Amino acid sequence: MSYLVLARKYRPKTFSEMVGQEHVVQALTNALTQQRLHHAYLFTGTRGVGKTTVSRILAKSLNCQGADGQGGITATPCGVCPACTDIDSGRFPDYTELDAASNRGVDEVQGLLEQAVYKPVQGRFKVFMIDEVHMLTNTAFNAMLKTLEEPPEYLKFVLATTDPQKVPVTVLSRCLQFNLRPMAPETVLEHLTRVLAQESVPAEPQALRLLARAARGSMRDALSLTDQAIAFGSGQLQEAGVRQMLGSVDRGHVFRLIDALARGDGKTVVETADALRLHGLSAASTLEEMSAVLQRMAVLQAVPQMAVDASDPEAAEIARLAAAMPADETQLLYSICLHGRTELGLAPDEYAALTMALLRLLAFKPAASAEKKTLTPPEPAAPPRVAPQPAAPQPAAAPVPAAPPQALSPEDVNQAVSEALHDAAPDTARRAEPVRLPVRAPEDLRRNQPPAPASQAQAAPETVAIPVRSAPEPGVRLQPQGVPAGVPASARLVPTEEGDVWHATVQQLIAQEAITALVRELALQSQLVARDADHWLLRVERESLNQPTARERLRAALEAAGHARQIAVEVGKVIDSPALRNAHAAAERQRAAEEIVHGDPYVQRLMRDFGAKIVPGSIKPA
Template sequence: MTALALARSWRPKTFSQLVGQDHVVKALTHALDQGRLHHAWLFTGTRGVGKTTIARIMAKALNCIGEDGQGKMTSTPCGKCSACLAIDQGRFVDYIEMDAASNRGVDEMAALLEKAAYAPSNARYKVYMIDEVHMLTNHAFNAMLKTLEEPPEHVKFILATTDPQKIPVTILSRCLQFNLKQMPVPLIVEHLEKVLAAEKVDYETNALRVIAKAGQGSMRDALSLTDQAIAYAAGKVTEESVRGMLGTLDDAYLIRILDALVSKDGATLLNISNEMGERSMSFSLALQDLSSLIQKIAAAQIVPESVLEDWPEATEVRRLAKIFTKEEAQLFYQISITSRPDLSLAPDEQTGFAMALLRMLAFRPAGSEPQAARSNTGANTAPARPAMPSNRSEPRAAAPASPKPPAASSERPDWHTLMRALPVKGLVQQLAFQTELQDWADSATGIKARIVTPTPSLASDASVARLTEVLTAHFGKPIKLTIEKGEVEGKSVAKIDAAIHQEKRQTAEQLIAADPFIQALEKEFGAKVVGGSVKPL
């Protein structure tokens, strides 16, 4: 007899068995317990997060009659009555699952709605579950509008989709919408531990972490990969066997790459790339894992307590956080994520990966050296800041020098130049451009700055928090911003830019007025230059 796949045998059959969707479970159980039921629900989310599973549990909750046959609608279906068993086995005639990807036309929808008018055969409710509902045609959506808004009392609709943006708003407005979350890695690992313990399969926790990351938020994908890992390992599921199955790097490779970057050892970087090619590792996953590790290092530099003790790589993350400069960590992260889509454009993936590593080596901030070395020599000058590469573009070797922090609390930085240099956009940039520095106090523990703006509406909590975050990263120490309403005296970016533009416009108008050709037109044809129409280049 063929064994069921883990994703099927461990599919939750009650709300209490669901993992990671507490917000949905809470809302549905309260509605069932209080008898306040909507007639249509829409479940959205990526694959493998429980949309169809919740639909089946809802069908059982609506139609459960209890073991004695006298039960009522409940949020805790018994799983043993005829209705629960039939739904679990896929043979309950009043629970209809329809795949909209293969039944997307108006004719199929009309046939479904025609049957909905009839009372259920032997159930409390007739439940229609339409999967991938976004695949329906516009005519099919229009055909179901009226029935979806006012269905017969015995009919409930459950819609599921991975792409809610494609569903007409007229449909969305007639449903209660629940967005199912992707599963975080720790939650997937915890669930896999329970599954393998029950299945009596030996495992290494790090192996489950690798599987959980490869599942990309999908519990079903993680369970399928676990099935594959059990077969691949033919025994204990180890980290080595799982990485070999998936073609992913272990942490030792990643640490070797970063250590080679520290020592500026290009030969080692190429050797590592060749080793990976010989082992048929996935270079795309390698860049993904590398960017994840660099992010942890960058976070450890700003928030040391973000490093968790249960991380296998915790010690190395702390060590590398002290060696790399903040600028290097940011640059290496940017190169690693922008190089992933470029792999498809390279002659082959190994070449693209090797170039990404060499790019990190070639475009390190000019004159940078490990933080530990700087502390030993007593140097206190900041390295030149790199120009951060935009998406899918080549980074530049260096950028114009950024404004340096004041040497003492009595000195103020060039606020206009500083605001222009900050990597912010949108409303945060508008806030930065509309401010003027009033007071500046710099100490060993941090910076206190008081600024004014004539447009306090721009100073939302989110914008102020983002501006504070960027300034903290820029100066390498905590900064506390106090923003007050007030008129600027002309030193804000907006004021200076306006003054520069006004000066250029006046110069352009003078040049136009002095132009012999313009003067001839004015004299012979009575032409006039329209005021305000001259714009400087």
């Protein structure tokens, strides 16, 4: 006796044996029970989800005669009557299957429709099943339209397709449509477990999980892969053998990669990628497995209280990685893995493309980018080098009194210079050319001693490199006192009583994100001129802000916050707006910051003793 493959041996014979398509089974069962039968059915879905199986079960339900020969239309065909057995064996004369992929012309369809004029020979109904109906030509579709719309009462059409978008709408409108969904890996796993138990084939649970994932929602693919795995494993299914057969990447490699990326360990990432190359594992499979793990990590991060499948041995490791990697990095790495799969074919070496895709996260880690934007203190200066003394004769030096206790050593001066310039200079100033400034000996750092002449300054024994820029950036103009940058000099704040109320109201709306974009600008740039219980009058200087849509959204936000129900906006000079108040508050903070820097004793000493200058615009309030 020849071997019958699992996909054909365990093809469902009744609706109760079908798995994963409960929504279709329930609709057809109720229709058969109530005998509310349509004349044409269209089943859509990907390969191996049960389209042909459903059509055969439907044909048996329509023509079943019962075990005693007295049965009628039923949702539970007996499976033993001549009609049921003949349909299962493919020799029932009133059930015709047409493969439209190889019989797609108008002649084949006309030959099928010529049989429609004859009543059933043996059964209760004639059933025409056209598989892959989207492959028919337009002429063939047109030839069957009239019969499909008004067939004889004894004729039923069953159409099946994997691409319903290619079926003309004139055909779709004449059919009752059912979409058979791809099956979840858990559903496939349960069915494979039952099948292998009946076949008495030992199987490891993790091996079945691999097969269920590799099937991608197709039960036929799952059973075909199981047949192949049984042959590969000599009658048993083990995880290592199934993984080798599928060419899938060991989840251990995937976990190692994700863990290394979470820790920012680029060396481990590259070494693991080289190990994948050495073992000949697929780069595309690696990115696919990483995407699956990252998706589960993202779910755990979004819903921490979600129950974890205790039977899954990978659940604990995925939970650990979800706790180790921030949620934003998980989303970023998931996106990189998806896009990286499309780039594998463009690279000269798919493993090089895999390595680049993985290292991309390290280059764009949110933490790394934040550190790059932070100013780092300059490297400590090298020990001061003593310059050679000039050959000119020097007068005899008089005894020098001891330095006062307030004197600073050269190391203290260098540290103070570095700290002051690090706090005051912007990032662009650190890239300026260094200027050599003299560092005096401790005995010269007397508080009341005048600076040395220029000739002596040139002969200073010690120097240190300090980046200083004495001129502001080109194009930078200093604003008048009290007017912040970006605000015209003529814009003066004149506080009003209504301005206090309006500023607090606008800040509240912005904090609650009740107003955004143009509506927020309208609120910030406007002045509250007058108000009563339900009506507020606003004023803006720019007509472009006074748009009907923006006014209505601002009114709705104010009403929702419990303020005015009606607003009016006029155009005129504004002297007290939230934007002006915010700008002047920023100017006050800027002046306070400048006063702190200018009043610092170290800064004053640097400016007095060394001629240091504060770069304009480099002081920013904390």
